[in-house]
Amino acid sequence: MEPLFHPLTISLAERAALLVVAALLLTRVKAFRSILHHRATLKEKLIMVLIFSGISIYGTYLGIPYQDAIANSRVIGTVMSGLLAGPWVGAFTGVIAGIHRYSLGGFTALSCAVSTVTEGVLAGLVYHALRKKRDVTWQAALVVGFIAEWMQMGIILLFSRPFDQALDLVKTISIPMSLVNSLGIAIFMIIVGLVRTEEDRIGALQAQRTLRVADRTLSFLREGLTTEAAGSVAEEILRTTNVAAVAICDTKKVLAHVGIGSSHHLPGREIITNATREVLEKQEVKIAQTKEEIGCTEKNCTLRSAIIVPLLTKRGAVGVLKLYQDRTRKLSAVDLELVRGLGALISTQLQIAELEKQSRLLATAEIKALHAQINPHFLFNALNTIVSFIRFRPEKARELLIYLSDYFRRNLHDSGGFVTLAQEIEHIEAYVAIERARFDEKLKVHVEIESGVEQTIVPGLVLQPLVENAIKHGLLPKREGGSVSIRARRVQNSLELTVADDGIGMERDPFAPLTQTRERADRLSGIGLANVKGRLHSIYGPPYGIAIQSEKGNGTICTITLPLGGESVAQSVYRG
Template identity: 30%
Template sequence: MELNDAPGDLVLAMIGFLVLGLAATAVFLSVKKRGGRPTSNDFEPATLSTISSLLPYFRTAFEPGKADRLAVRLVTLLQVDAVAITDLGGIVGSHGVAADELDSVRAIAERQLKTDRNQMHRHREKQDNGSSCSDPYCPQKSYAAIGVRVEGRLVGTICAWGTGLGTGQAGALADTGRLIEAQLGLLELKQARSQLEESELDSLRAQISPHFIYNALNVIATFILTDSIRARKLVIEFANFTRYSFRKAGRFTSLADELRAIESYVLLQEARYGSRLKVTLQISPESLSARIPYLSLQPLVENAIRHGVESMEGDGHIQITAHEKGALTVVTIEDDGSGMDPDRLRAVLAGNSDSHHVGLLNVDTRMRRAFGDEFHLIIDTAPGEGTLITLRIPKLQRYSDD
């Protein structure tokens, strides 16, 4: 995910996670001393490339069926005998854990879930009381355990142990935990963004349903008796448009695909309004491959028809253009309808109006999120003067549907 794909507060949060990750990595790569004291073993810190290769595994650290893969790699990374990963319900992944050690693992994890401090136990071969281990949780080996938190919530633990485990491995395990927390935090932000974007698209789809589908079906029903051939063509256009509008795949689409959907939409509207509605397109061929947020033009064309042509007497004209301008693809939608008051428009775009122009705010928000605040909608309008909406799309932008 690109940083400029996210709203400002998410960007700041991501930067914070990145700084945390880099800080943890710096500790991870430090020399073999902590607090000025040498470590108790010959633990060699991991290289940056090794840590980078583990990032995908960090994101699935607590997923059953995937946590085992991280445990295998942590055994090698930390140079320990065994690693166990637990969520709030129990062990979700492990490597090197013997069957007779499972109870000790569960006990260590349960104790870690009840404390804010990381655990570190150093096994001694012989204690003063003659026992081989002073800690009932791990009778035969040294161990370290950490809790992993996301947004302040404890989500699980990671335990590592071995006969030669020392402070070097314990510190590296703590650093690993911070990196995992950063990756899981970014994953939550990404999921939250996806849910928000899907809800915004659902809002647009809901707007299409009552204002368009009912009228389109009525028009088709009228032509069934008077012009069956045209009725059949309109049914196909209706199917094409609804299939595109209600699809679930992808945050971005090409300008060519969006225009094909608009063509179907306009044909249905022209069947309803007849000669009152005229739509023309001037699209440069090189602009067709431009990547734009899915369902970003149709709401603007619908707005031009409903609040432009429909609200005025006489004929209405809508013109859609697209051309290249330096590093941008510039798309405009212009109508000669009734226009709107600039103060009311500002209220709509600020989200302070219960206006029916919700499509404008929705598209403006998604354009800002996709490309940055500087790529907001540019709208020129005045009462009785029509409306001109301009979208600027950066050509060198990298896109992800993740």
């Protein structure tokens, strides 16, 4: 009874299995993983040419001598190089493996060398044709391997002489080689697919963990890299990951250390490890593989390895994040990618915190600059008014001086911060009392505050610029003067503040860009209104803010809408 498989088939299968094992080891090479993700550098592609050439040459040496030729699995390495890295890698791999085969001699030496190059190019062209749509599947690899082997048989018949000997060789080796090698290529590609799937799974898990940390730590870092923020972030990372300990440092000291070793890795201590200093200086990730590299002098400390990543902003490195493992578990590639992601996440949050801080400082500086420009004129007019009262109405002069001092005290104290609505109204009353003394019956002010909203927290100096604008630019240009109404009331879940006047109205949009033709007073008025609008937008966001209705000759109505119950949120976002 004849055996089910030709003995040559079994021998080739045994040798091809060794190449499959080599393929499994190959998946651990960094350059190979870069090839899988289509982001390999030229250097990494050259490395892959050498590796696949080695696999092809090894396949030749594993071959079985037969009739002055070699039945081998060289095609596995050559075809896989083309299928995974493209025609150039496939061609160069084929050239190296083909030259090696030609050097071994035999009547099929030239035909085998030519076919090896052709197989690499063929596989590379298949890669080029399929990569835009999808990765090469194991089924496609099986077909390519089968075609490559039969193409080799055709080249042997075309170039090898004597022809009868070549035909006899092809009859014997064609089926075993095409069957075993095409299956070997397919199995190789299955392994590659498993590696891709595993990397995708690990990547999804890492992304999930990173996003979870991001969601839970965003609020902690709003004030920057403080001790409290570092402690909260470190606790959250420790809960979310499988590391032994987490530490966060600034450029000088340890801010937080949670997990194993927290009894002696104490916050507040100066940085003493060279590894941390190196990361801060070079701004690159570093892996500490030993206890000595970690720099712990405690004999009983079980921490054995750490990954240290820099925390970067536009100012450079502002700190480091450390993830530790103990003697029971080694740091893995997953840990490395996770800590890279967390480091980038925290760095981004710190940059956002810096931008928010700069925005707050800018808003505060702008409103202080605005008052620095306006107040000298107001002070000059107020003092002239008080001087006119001193001789004939000294008590009134004394009262106005009290109002004036109160006005400037609140300006200095409240500029950019938060106050109660009652305090803001008191500030307005001090301002109005002085203006009323100047213009007497030409100015009337009505205040109507709904009961229960007096203690609502509002941004300081949010109403006073509107009242000032109404008086100076709405009422005083009118010979007979006019009135200003200030109202505050609840509207569902919002606080509605209204400043309305029956003055001359406005022709221009106060929020329009400044032009050289606008008068100075109008410019200052526009800055005041724009400042209020910008502050409200940065604190609360839409739909809250300021709306202005004005008609030439018919007055102006400014309406501010603020959220009720949003005081704590506002103060956490915007601190003057």
